[in-house]
Amino acid sequence: MENLSEPIVQIRQLTKSYHRGEQLVPVLTNISFDIFSGEFIALMGPSGSGKSTLLNLIAGIDKPDSGSLKVSGIDIATLSEADLADWRAANVGFIFQFYNLMPVLTAFENVELPLLLTRLSRNQRRERVELALSMVGLTDRMEHYPSELSGGQQQRVAIARAFITDPVILVADEPTGDLDRASANDILAMLERLNSEMGKTIIMVTHDPHAAKSAHSIRHLEKGELDVTN
Amino acid sequence: MEWRIFYLAFLPGFSSIIRRVSGEFAKMHFLKLILRNTLRHKLRTGLTVLGLMVAILAFGLLRTVVDAWYAGAEGASSARLVTRNAISLVFPLPINYQERIRRIQGVTAISHASWFGGVYVTPKNFFPQFAVDAKTYFNLYPEYLIPPAELKAFLTDRKGCVIGRKLASTYGFKIGDTIPLRGTIYPGSWSFTVRAIYDGAEAGTDTSQFFFHWDYLNETMKKAVARRTDWIGVYVIEISDPDRAAEISTEVDAMFRNSLAETLTETEKAFQLGFVSMTEAIVVAIRIVSFLVIFIILAVMANTMAMTARERIAEYATLKALGFGPRFLAGLIYGESLAIALAGAMTGILLTFPVADRFSEQVGTLFPVFGVSLETVYMQAAAAIAVGLAAAILPAYRAARVSIVEGLRSIG
Numbered sequence: 212m213e214n215l216s217e218p219i220v221q222i223r224q225l226t227k228s229y230h231r232g233e234q235l236v237p238v239l240t241n242i243s244f245d246i247f248s249g250e251f252i253a254l255m256g257p258s259g260s261g262k263s264t265l266l267n268l269i270a271g272i273d274k275p276d277s278g279s280l281k282v283s284g285i286d287i288a289t290l291s292e293a294d295l296a297d298w299r300a301a302n303v304g305f306i307f308q309f310y311n312l313m314p315v316l317t318a319f320e321n322v323e324l325p326l327l328l329t330r331l332s333r334n335q336r337r338e339r340v341e342l343a344l345s346m347v348g349l350t351d352r353m354e355h356y357p358s359e360l361s362g363g364q365q366q367r368v369a370i371a372r373a374f375i376t377d378p379v380i381l382v383a384d385e386p387t388g389d390l391d392r393a394s395a396n397d398i399l400a401m402l403e404r405l406n407s408e409m410g411k412t413i414i415m416v417t418h419d420p421h422a423a424k425s426a427h428s429i430r431h432l433e434k435g436e437l438d439v440t441n
Numbered sequence: 442m443e444w445r446i447f448y449l450a451f452l453p454g455f456s457s458i459i460r461r462v463s464g465e466f467a468k469m470h471f472l473k474l475i476l477r478n479t480l481r482h483k484l485r486t487g488l489t490v491l492g493l494m495v496a497i498l499a500f501g502l503l504r505t506v507v508d509a510w511y512a513g514a515e516g517a518s519s520a521r522l523v524t525r526n527a528i529s530l531v532f533p534l535p536i537n538y539q540e541r542i543r544r545i546q547g548v549t550a551i552s553h554a555s556w557f558g559g560v561y562v563t564p565k566n567f568f569p570q571f572a573v574d575a576k577t578y579f580n581l582y583p584e585y586l587i588p589p590a591e592l593k594a595f596l597t598d599r600k601g602c603v604i605g606r607k608l609a610s611t612y613g614f615k616i617g618d619t620i621p622l623r624g625t626i627y628p629g630s631w632s633f634t635v636r637a638i639y640d641g642a643e644a645g646t647d648t649s650q651f652f653f654h655w656d657y658l659n660e661t662m663k664k665a666v667a668r669r670t671d672w673i674g675v676y677v678i679e680i681s682d683p684d685r686a687a688e689i690s691t692e693v694d695a696m697f698r699n700s701l702a703e704t705l706t707e708t709e710k711a712f713q714l715g716f717v718s719m720t721e722a723i724v725v726a727i728r729i730v731s732f733l734v735i736f737i738i739l740a741v742m743a744n745t746m747a748m749t750a751r752e753r754i755a756e757y758a759t760l761k762a763l764g765f766g767p768r769f770l771a772g773l774i775y776g777e778s779l780a781i782a783l784a785g786a787m788t789g790i791l792l793t794f795p796v797a798d799r800f801s802e803q804v805g806t807l808f809p810v811f812g813v814s815l816e817t818v819y820m821q822a823a824a825a826i827a828v829g830l831a832a833a834i835l836p837a838y839r840a841a842r843v844s845i846v847e848g849l850r851s852i853g
Binding site: 301 | 474478845846
């Protein structure tokens with residue numbers, strides 16, 4: 212478990228805008244806050260408030276217009292595309308709303324996918340994947356394709372894929388948005404365990420106040436700015 | 442399961458060993474991904490492979506037709522010259538030129554042949570017929586393999602003929618059969634007895650020809666049209682040194698300058714190419730069509746790959762988010778495109794051989810030598826690879842450049 216007092220994500224004066232035709236639309240304006248190691252935070256806000264954009268910036272899949280964004284001391288806004296890809300592979304685990312599993316790969320192969328970017332041998336990869344899938348309760352579904360799994364099961368495969376490389380942060384964009392209440396509760400319980408038992412830092416975007424309750428803290432975004440009143 | 446055990450057992454320090462895609466692990470998974478992606482839309486892939494198969498087959502057949510056009514020239518000997526009337530091939534040459542040419546230094550043998558142009562039953566049954574100097578002609582063509590006993594039988598029968606194996610099998614001629622021909626250039630009804638059947642020494646040897654005694658033709662014409670006697674179509678000259686072909690040709694033509702029938706002497710290959718050049722426009726048209734077929738299938742294939750890549754933008758974005766690089770994504774698309782192209786090429790190439798055989802049977806002796814060459818197979822394979830690579834260029838570029846955020850948005 213890492214030290215909770217050190218911020219693992221340092222965001223300073225972060226600004227991001229998009230072009231819509233010739234018009235420049237600001238999405239995030241001067242965002243500054245810290246996320247500490249082992250923290251589980253929920254980003255909430257109405258549609259268009261910029262919460263997914265903020266998550267994308269933290270995850271290194273988008274770049275800010277200005278400001279600094281340090282993760283584990285590295286300013287990821289300054290990294291090249293290739294370096295950023297390596298950085299993501301080593302530091303970020305993704306959990307998407309629609310699972311984003313490869314439909315032509317089995318549950319096992321989907322979880323193994325990030326390990327293909329490591330130096331692990333085939334047997335080492337197998338050991339880890341089997342263990343990760345057993346942790347999410349899918350030992351008996353290893354050879355199933357995503358189309359043969361329920362939404363909840365697919366999201367559990369996605370969670371196993373997200374933590375299999377021991378990333379510094381886990382980013383989850385509406386992880387329960389496509390699930391029924393029971394499956395959503397399962398997924399939230401798993402995220403809580405990842406946080407409490409493995410010390411994973413989790414940043415979750417959600418619309419759902421029930422899901423947000425799983426987090427230690429909630430950050431509200433309103434029109435691209437952090438709502439400090441909450 | 443206690444998750445902390447997993448964490449402590451396996452994961453600490455794990456992030457320090459992340460590396461880029463390379464090596465043995467990638468090859469296997471890369472190929473697996475390509476194969477599964479290829480088979481993802483079986484109907485679409487099947488139809489594209491079918492289209493490619495037909496295109497590669499058509500390309501191979503058309504190339505083989507072009508090859509067949511040049512087969513005569515390809516099979517020509519560099520040690521043989523052909524002397525014809527300088528005005529045109531349709532004008533004959535006097536028989537008395539033969540001895541004068543024979544005396545030129547470097548000439549080792551001489552014979553002659555005359556186009557007969559007879560019709561066997563109907564004009565559709567075309568095959569080349571030549572009246573030749575029976576005693577000398579086959580000495581100049583060692584590639585025509587005639588059993589000695591059959592050759593002897595031919596030489597002793599002035600109404601006998603020698604036919605090629607392909608001609609014999611096309612019309613079912615056997616030794617001893619009578620072949621009736623209706624004369625066109627040399628009017629009248631003619632009949633010949635098959636005394637010998639020759640085989641080709643090489644695959645490219647023309648075995649669709651019919652040879653008979655020029656003496657028989659000449660004597661018959663002497664009775665019918667006396668002024669048409671003692672003329673021949675072309676002289677075939679064997680020379681000792683192929684490097685002296687130009688020199689000897691010049692000497693032959695100089696010998697008959699300002700005579701009744703001036704001559705034009707050229708190598709057998711140039712003589713054969715002269716025939717091809719008469720139909721050059723057709724050959725060019727066939728060549729253009731063969732490349733058009735490939736271009737059309739390239740457009741179809743490019744559309745298929747573009748559609749495929751567009752559907753998978755979210756997957757490419759996910760792979761990129763996980764850390765896979767643009768080259769990996771481009772490789773997936775190139776691999777899938779090449780897999781489809783090669784599947785189509787392989788079936789197309791394999792089918793080219795039986796289809797070419799069937800085509801050859803159907804056209805009979807129109808194309809005396811009709812076989813799929815190794816060069817054609819290489820061209821088919823090269824065309825398929827080129828189609829596979831070219832069709833993937835744009836989709837691979839787009840996939841490699843896809844923005845992760847935009848790509849992930851395309852879900853749902």
